[in-house]
Amino acid sequence: xxxxxxxxxxxxxxxxxxxxxxxxxxxxxxxxxxxxxxxxxxxxxxxxxxxxxxxxxxxxxxxxxxxxxxxxxxxxxxxxxxxxxxxxxxxxxxxxxxxxxxxxxxxxxxxxxxxxxxxxxxxxxxxxxxxxxxxxxxxxxxxxxxxxxxxxxxxxxxxxxxxxxxxxxxxxxxxxxxxxxxxxxxxxxxxxxxxxxxxxxxxxxxxxxxxxxxxxxxxxxxxxxxxxxxxxxxxxxxxxxxxxxxxxxxxxxxxxxxxxxxxxxxxxxxxxxxxxxxxxxxxxxxxxxxxxxxxxxxxxxxxxxxxxxxxxxxxxxxxxxxxxxxxxxxxxxxxxxxxxxxxxxxxxxxxxxxxxxxxxxxxxxxxxxxxxxxxxxxxxxxxxxxxxxxxxxxxxxxxxxxxxxxxxxxxx
Numbered sequence: 001x002x003x004x005x006x007x008x009x010x011x012x013x014x015x016x017x018x019x020x021x022x023x024x025x026x027x028x029x030x031x032x033x034x035x036x037x038x039x040x041x042x043x044x045x046x047x048x049x050x051x052x053x054x055x056x057x058x059x060x061x062x063x064x065x066x067x068x069x070x071x072x073x074x075x076x077x078x079x080x081x082x083x084x085x086x087x088x089x090x091x092x093x094x095x096x097x098x099x100x101x102x103x104x105x106x107x108x109x110x111x112x113x114x115x116x117x118x119x120x121x122x123x124x125x126x127x128x129x130x131x132x133x134x135x136x137x138x139x140x141x142x143x144x145x146x147x148x149x150x151x152x153x154x155x156x157x158x159x160x161x162x163x164x165x166x167x168x169x170x171x172x173x174x175x176x177x178x179x180x181x182x183x184x185x186x187x188x189x190x191x192x193x194x195x196x197x198x199x200x201x202x203x204x205x206x207x208x209x210x211x212x213x214x215x216x217x218x219x220x221x222x223x224x225x226x227x228x229x230x231x232x233x234x235x236x237x238x239x240x241x242x243x244x245x246x247x248x249x250x251x252x253x254x255x256x257x258x259x260x261x262x263x264x265x266x267x268x269x270x271x272x273x274x275x276x277x278x279x280x281x282x283x284x285x286x287x288x289x290x291x292x293x294x295x296x297x298x299x300x301x302x303x304x305x306x307x308x309x310x311x312x313x314x315x316x317x318x319x320x321x322x323x324x325x326x327x328x329x330x331x332x333x334x335x336x337x338x339x340x341x342x343x344x345x346x347x348x349x350x351x352x353x354x355x356x357x358x359x360x361x362x363x364x365x366x367x368x369x370x371x372x373x374x375x376x377x378x379x380x381x382x383x384x385x386x387x388x389x390x391x392x393x394x395x396x397x398x399x400x401x402x403x404x405x406x407x408x409x410x411x412x
Contacts, residue, residue: 206230
């Protein structure tokens with residue numbers, strides 16, 4: 001059993017009652033939250049924290065991985081690597097204690113000496129948790145019992161070449177389909193039956209990116225929108241038919257399309273480093289019309305920006321060079337404010353606040369306003385390095401670094 005740092009039985013029971021008594025739509029069941037847009041729609045957060053930062057409800061040691069936690073049905077689920085296994089672990093939301101554990105062998109090795117755990121955040125839908133391991137192994141596991149429903153070794157089955165940093169895109173669950181950015185000739189995107197794992201369709205010749213696709217309704221039509229390694233693709237999720245596409249890739253081999261597309265009405269914001277830059281594209285039937293494009297507004301290396309009232313908040317520039325934090329007008333690309341050398345991290349939009357988790361382990365609460373960057377609270381909550389995307393559910397932030405998962409109380 002892992003070593004736990006408890007908060008006390010009385011507080012734990014109170015937390016369980018408040019969390020499980022809340023609405024299920026306050027969960028964080030996948031990458032970027034319930035609607036995969038980085039927006040938290042739960043109870044109001046505190047405007048400030050006590051001296052020393054927000055209260056630590058519990059923390060516990062975890063294995064390797066860039067995959068962030070999810071929260072659903074009274075459980076925190078983390079996909080991580082422990083020794084030579086990729087492990088999906090369900091934990092009690094109030095204490096962090098293990099509820100169940102699903103594991104299988106892995107021999108993944110990172111070519112650049114980075115973390116060798118899984119990268120893709122799990123997604124939980126209709127009582128099933130779907131994981132996509134660093135070697136491209138897709139698994140469906142029961143949320144209640146941790147038992148395998150089905151699995152598919154996509155790398156072996158579709159003869160996929162290893163990407164620089166392994167398989168990283170979180171699967172997109174749409175209706176009864178699980179769509180994975182597999183990458184390969186004729187199998188760039190693959191849809192599996194969510195219940196059985198049967199292949200339903202394959203589409204594109206695109207190599208896999210590290211980006212996670214999103215569902216959207218554009219012009220009254222349901223679409224699955226992906227940023228592959230080659231570019232932006234919009235598909236019919238039922239058939240795999242390509243509706244629109246636009247090349248969006250660096251001219252060099254070391255392209256790393258990571259941020260998810262952001263859909264706003266009939267427009268799609270797309271961004272990547274190493275050359276393609278950012279752009280706002282309007283969907284006109286099967287065509288994409290440029291609203292604006294360029295390198296100077298918001299070129300995101302890793303973290304997906306968030307959108308609030310027509311303003312994008314996100315990171316601009318290469319991670320290793322110290323990206324800036326910016327507010328940018330979606331409709332024009334105009335920079336409203338800029339915090340130079342802010343360093344890398346992730347953002348969640350919570351009401352009119354930005355919850356910013358910096359790579360160095362500092363948590364920042366700031367106003368989501370285009371007028372100026374205004375900090376409400378900040379605290380060092382974990383040692384560096386924090387690269388996994390956190391989960392915010394029921395007013396509690398679940399965040400991990402390289403060795404530790406912590407639950408932080410941000411409630412008012």
